Amino acid sequence: MTVSTPTAATANVDQAEIDKFSALASRWWDPTSEFKPLHAINPLRLDWILSHTGPLQGKQVLDVGCGGGILSESLAQAGGEVTGIDLAERSLKIARLHSLESGVPVQYETVSAEDMAERHPGRFDVVTCMEMLEHVPDPGSIIRACSRLVKPGGWVFFSTLNRNPKSFLFAIVGAEYVLRLIPKGTHSYEGFIKPSELIQTARHCGLEAEELKGLEYNPITDHYRLSGDTSVNYLVATRRQD
Numbered sequence: 371m372t373v374s375t376p377t378a379a380t381a382n383v384d385q386a387e388i389d390k391f392s393a394l395a396s397r398w399w400d401p402t403s404e405f406k407p408l409h410a411i412n413p414l415r416l417d418w419i420l421s422h423t424g425p426l427q428g429k430q431v432l433d434v435g436c437g438g439g440i441l442s443e444s445l446a447q448a449g450g451e452v453t454g455i456d457l458a459e460r461s462l463k464i465a466r467l468h469s470l471e472s473g474v475p476v477q478y479e480t481v482s483a484e485d486m487a488e489r490h491p492g493r494f495d496v497v498t499c500m501e502m503l504e505h506v507p508d509p510g511s512i513i514r515a516c517s518r519l520v521k522p523g524g525w526v527f528f529s530t531l532n533r534n535p536k537s538f539l540f541a542i543v544g545a546e547y548v549l550r551l552i553p554k555g556t557h558s559y560e561g562f563i564k565p566s567e568l569i570q571t572a573r574h575c576g577l578e579a580e581e582l583k584g585l586e587y588n589p590i591t592d593h594y595r596l597s598g599d600t601s602v603n604y605l606v607a608t609r610r611q612d
C-alpha cells in the first residue's frame with residue numbers, strides 16, 4: 371500500500387461504492403437488513419475500543435465512514451462527543467434522523483477524511499475507521515488522514531478484511547453467495563488489505579499498532595466473537611506517536 375500525495379486526496383472516493391451504500395441507506399437501522407452483520411458486531415467492537423481508550427466522557431471522537439451511525443451512536447452513548455463523517459449523503463440523512471429519534475447526539479458531516487484532516491488536525495482523542503478502508507481507492511491516504519486527525523497519544527482503530535484465499539472464500543463466496551449475509555458485490559477482493567500492509571502503512575504515518583484482533587463468524591450458531599484468528603475479518607488498535 372502506498373501513501374499518495376495530498377493533491378490526490380480529494381479524489382480518494384469510488385463513486386460506485388458511495389452509490390451502493392446510498393441505495394441501501396433507508397435500511398441502516400433495520401437489524402434484519404443487509405446491515406445485520408454490522409449490528410451484530412457492534413457491541414463487540416465497542417467493548418474492544420473502550421478496553422483501550424477507557425471511558426469516553428469528555429473525549430472528542432471521530433467516526434470515519436460512519437454510514438447510518440451504528441458505531442457513532444454507540445460511541446456517543448458511551449459518553450464520547452462524537453462526529454461522524456461519510457460521503458454518502460443519504461446515509462447521513464438517515465443517521466441524523468436516527469440521532470434525533472434516539473436522542474443520542476452525534477454531529478454528522480459530509481466531508482472526506484482528508485479534508486477533515488486539513489481543517490482539524492490533531493483535534494480528536496479517538497478516531498474510528500471501521501469496515502471502510504476496503505471501499506476506497508487509496509486506503510493509505512485515509513490512514514494518513516486519520517493519523518493527522520488524532521492528538522499525539524490518541525487512539526485510531528481500523529477494521530477491514532484480510533486478503534488471502536480463505537478470506538475470498540469466506541467473505542465473498544460464503545457471505546455474499548452461500549449464506550447471503552450481505553448483498554452480492556458488497557466487497558471486491560482487490561480492496562482487501564493484509565494486516566501487515568495496514569500496520570506498516572500506519573507506522574509510516576506515525577501510528578503504532580498496539581493490538582491486532584480477529585473477528586470470527588460462526589455460521590452454525592450465527593454468532594461473532596473476537597479471537598486470535600485474523601485470516602478473514604480483523605481489527606487493529608493503533609496509537610499516535612508523540
Ligand code: SAH
Pocket residue numbers: 382383384387388391392408434435436437438440441455456457458461482483499500501502505506
Ligand atoms: N463504519 C460503519 C459503516 C461501514 S460501511 C460501520 O462499520 O458501521 C462503509 C461506509 O464507508 C459506507 O457508509 C460508505 O458510504 C463509506 N465510504 C465509502 N467510501 C468512502 C469515502 N471515500 N469516504 C468516506 N466514506 C466512504
